[in-house]
Amino acid sequence: MSFQLTEEALDMRQATREFTEKRVYPNAEEWDAKGEIPEDVIKEAQELGFFSVLIPEKFGGLELEMLTYAVVIEELSAASAGLGITVSVNNSLCIEAINLFGGDAVREKYLPKIAEGWIxxxxxxxxxxxxxxxxxxxxxxxxxxxxxxxxxxxxxxxxxxxxxxxxxxxxxxxxxxxxxxxxxxxxxxxxxxxxxxxxxxxxxxxxxxxxxxxxxxxxxxxxxxxxxDGFKTAVGILNGGRIGVGAQAVGIGMAALNEALKYSQEREQFNQPISNFQAIQFKLADMATRLEASRMLVYRAAALKDSGEKFIHREASMAKLFASQSANYIANEALQIHGGYGYIKEYAVERYFRDARITEIYEGTTEAQLMVISRDLLRS
Ligand SMILES: Cc1cc2nc3c(=O)[nH]c(=O)nc-3n(C[C@H](O)[C@H](O)[C@H](O)COP(=O)(O)OP(=O)(O)OC[C@H]3O[C@@H](n4cnc5c(N)ncnc54)[C@H](O)[C@@H]3O)c2cc1C
Structure with a gap:
C-alpha cells in the first residue's frame, strides 16, 4: 500500500485542524473539568460534516473514505479525546451499523436524519x-x-x-x-x-x-x-470501530509527544534544557517511533477497508492493540518528562495520561484484541 495520504484526507486534516485550533484546543481542559462538550460545538462539528463522514452522499453525508475518517478522528482526539470518541461512535458504530448491515428501508429512514443532525x-x-x-x-x-x-x-x-x-x-x-x-x-x-x-x-x-x-x-x-444476524453485525461493526479507537489513540499520542517536545526544550535543569540529556532524547525518539508505527497500522487497516477487503479483523485488532498500548506508553513518558508539573492539571499531559487509558478498554480490551489476532494466526 502507498503511505501517502490522499488529497481528500489532506484536505479534511486541514479542515479539522482549523476547527480544533479555533474551537477545541483552547477549551478542552474546561470541558474535561465540567464533564461536557457545549451544544454549540457539537452543532458546529455537525455543520462541518464530522458527524456524517461515513454517510453516503445520496443520504446527505460526506461519503469519505475510512482513511480520511481515521485522519479526522486522530485530529479531533489530539485536541479532545472526548470529542473524538463522540464523533467516532456516531460514525463507526451507529452510521456503519445502519449503512453496511441494514436494509434499504432502515437506511432511507435514518441516514438522512443523522446527516441532518440526529446523533x-x-x-x-x-x-x-x-x-x-x-x-x-x-x-x-x-x-x-x-x-x-x-x-x-x-x-x-x-x-x-x-x-x-x-x-x-x-x-x-x-x-x-x-x-x-x-x-x-x-x-x-x-x-x-x-x-x-x-x-x-x-x-x-x-x-x-x-x-x-x-x-x-x-x-x-x-x-x-x-x-x-446480530453477532455478525456486532463483530463486523467493531472492525471499523477499532480503526476509530486506534485513530483516537494516535491522536492522544501525538498530542502528548508534542507537549513533551515543547516542555523538554523549555525546562532547564543543571543550567540547560532537559532536552540536552540523552535520557530525555531517547524517550522522545522511542515515543515518536511508536507513534509512527501506530499511525501506519491504523492507516493500513483503514486503507484495506477502503479497498473493499471484507476480512480485516486481524488488521483492525492489530491497529487498535498497538496504537492503544503506544498511546499509554507515550502519555506516561510525556508525563515523566514533565516531572512534577506533569502531575498537576495546569499541564495538558495530565489529561492525555487519563484519556489514553480507555483506548485499551472499549471496543474490545487489549486481551480481546490478542484473542482475535492469535485465533486468526492459528486458523491461517
Ligand atoms: C467510557 C466507556 C465507554 C464505553 N462505551 C460503550 C458504548 O458506547 N457501547 C457499548 O456497548 N459499550 C461501551 N463500553 C463498554 C466497553 O466496551 C466494555 O467495558 C469492554 O468491552 C470490556 O467489558 P467489561 O468492562 O465488562 O470487562 P470484562 O469483559 O468483564 O473484562 C474484565 C477483564 O477480564 C479480561 N477478560 C475477559 N474475558 C477474557 C478472556 N476470555 N481471556 C482473557 N481475558 C479476559 C478483560 O480483557 C479485562 O481485562 C464503554 C466502556 C467505557 C468504560
Whole structure:
C-alpha cells in the first residue's frame, strides 16, 4: 500500500485542524473539568460534516473514505479525546451499523436524519456482558408487526443526547450466536430511559450512561439485517470501530509527544534544557517511533477497508492493540518528562495520561484484541 495520504484526507486534516485550533484546543481542559462538550460545538462539528463522514452522499453525508475518517478522528482526539470518541461512535458504530448491515428501508429512514443532525449511540455492553457478548440478557420478543425490547445497557457513549440507539438483544435466547439481533431504537420511544452520567477517569467530556429498556415497541422494519444476524453485525461493526479507537489513540499520542517536545526544550535543569540529556532524547525518539508505527497500522487497516477487503479483523485488532498500548506508553513518558508539573492539571499531559487509558478498554480490551489476532494466526 502507498503511505501517502490522499488529497481528500489532506484536505479534511486541514479542515479539522482549523476547527480544533479555533474551537477545541483552547477549551478542552474546561470541558474535561465540567464533564461536557457545549451544544454549540457539537452543532458546529455537525455543520462541518464530522458527524456524517461515513454517510453516503445520496443520504446527505460526506461519503469519505475510512482513511480520511481515521485522519479526522486522530485530529479531533489530539485536541479532545472526548470529542473524538463522540464523533467516532456516531460514525463507526451507529452510521456503519445502519449503512453496511441494514436494509434499504432502515437506511432511507435514518441516514438522512443523522446527516441532518440526529446523533447515534451503540448499546452492546451490559453488566454481565462485556468481552463475552453472548451473555447479553436483553430480549426482543416478536409481536407480529413489532418487537418488544427489554434490557439494561451499560456504558453507552453519547446516550445523554442521542436520538437513535443501535441495540443488541436476543430474539432467540436458545439459538446461541444465531439468536442475537440488532435494532434501531429511537430515543423518544416509550419505555426507554437513561441512567445518570458516569463520572469517569478520562474522556470526561464524553457522555456515558446506562440505557434502560422496558417493553420498548420497535417497528419490524427497524431490525438491522435479518433476525439472528446480530453477532455478525456486532463483530463486523467493531472492525471499523477499532480503526476509530486506534485513530483516537494516535491522536492522544501525538498530542502528548508534542507537549513533551515543547516542555523538554523549555525546562532547564543543571543550567540547560532537559532536552540536552540523552535520557530525555531517547524517550522522545522511542515515543515518536511508536507513534509512527501506530499511525501506519491504523492507516493500513483503514486503507484495506477502503479497498473493499471484507476480512480485516486481524488488521483492525492489530491497529487498535498497538496504537492503544503506544498511546499509554507515550502519555506516561510525556508525563515523566514533565516531572512534577506533569502531575498537576495546569499541564495538558495530565489529561492525555487519563484519556489514553480507555483506548485499551472499549471496543474490545487489549486481551480481546490478542484473542482475535492469535485465533486468526492459528486458523491461517
Ligand atoms: C467510557 C466507556 C465507554 C464505553 N462505551 C460503550 C458504548 O458506547 N457501547 C457499548 O456497548 N459499550 C461501551 N463500553 C463498554 C466497553 O466496551 C466494555 O467495558 C469492554 O468491552 C470490556 O467489558 P467489561 O468492562 O465488562 O470487562 P470484562 O469483559 O468483564 O473484562 C474484565 C477483564 O477480564 C479480561 N477478560 C475477559 N474475558 C477474557 C478472556 N476470555 N481471556 C482473557 N481475558 C479476559 C478483560 O480483557 C479485562 O481485562 C464503554 C466502556 C467505557 C468504560
Amino acid at each position: 447515534g449511540a451503540y448499546c452492546l455492553s451490559e453488566a454481565g456482558a462485556g468481552t463475552d457478548i453472548m451473555s447479553i440478557g436483553a430480549t426482543a420478543v416478536d409481536k407480529g408487526d413489532h418487537y418488544l425490547l427489554t434490557g439494561n445497557k451499560l456504558w453507552v457513549t453519547n446516550a445523554g443526547f442521542a436520538d437513535v440507539f443501535i441495540v443488541f438483544a436476543k430474539t432467540d435466547p436458545s439459538a446461541g450466536r444465531k439468536g442475537l439481533s440488532a435494532f434501531v431504537v429511537e430515543a423518544k420511544s416509550e419505555g426507554l430511559s437513561l441512567g445518570k452520567k458516569e463520572n469517569k477517569l478520562g474522556i470526561r467530556c464524553s457522555d456515558t450512561r446506562e440505557v434502560i429498556l422496558v417493553d420498548v415497541k420497535v417497528p419490524k422494519e427497524n431490525i438491522i439485517g435479518a433476525e439472528g
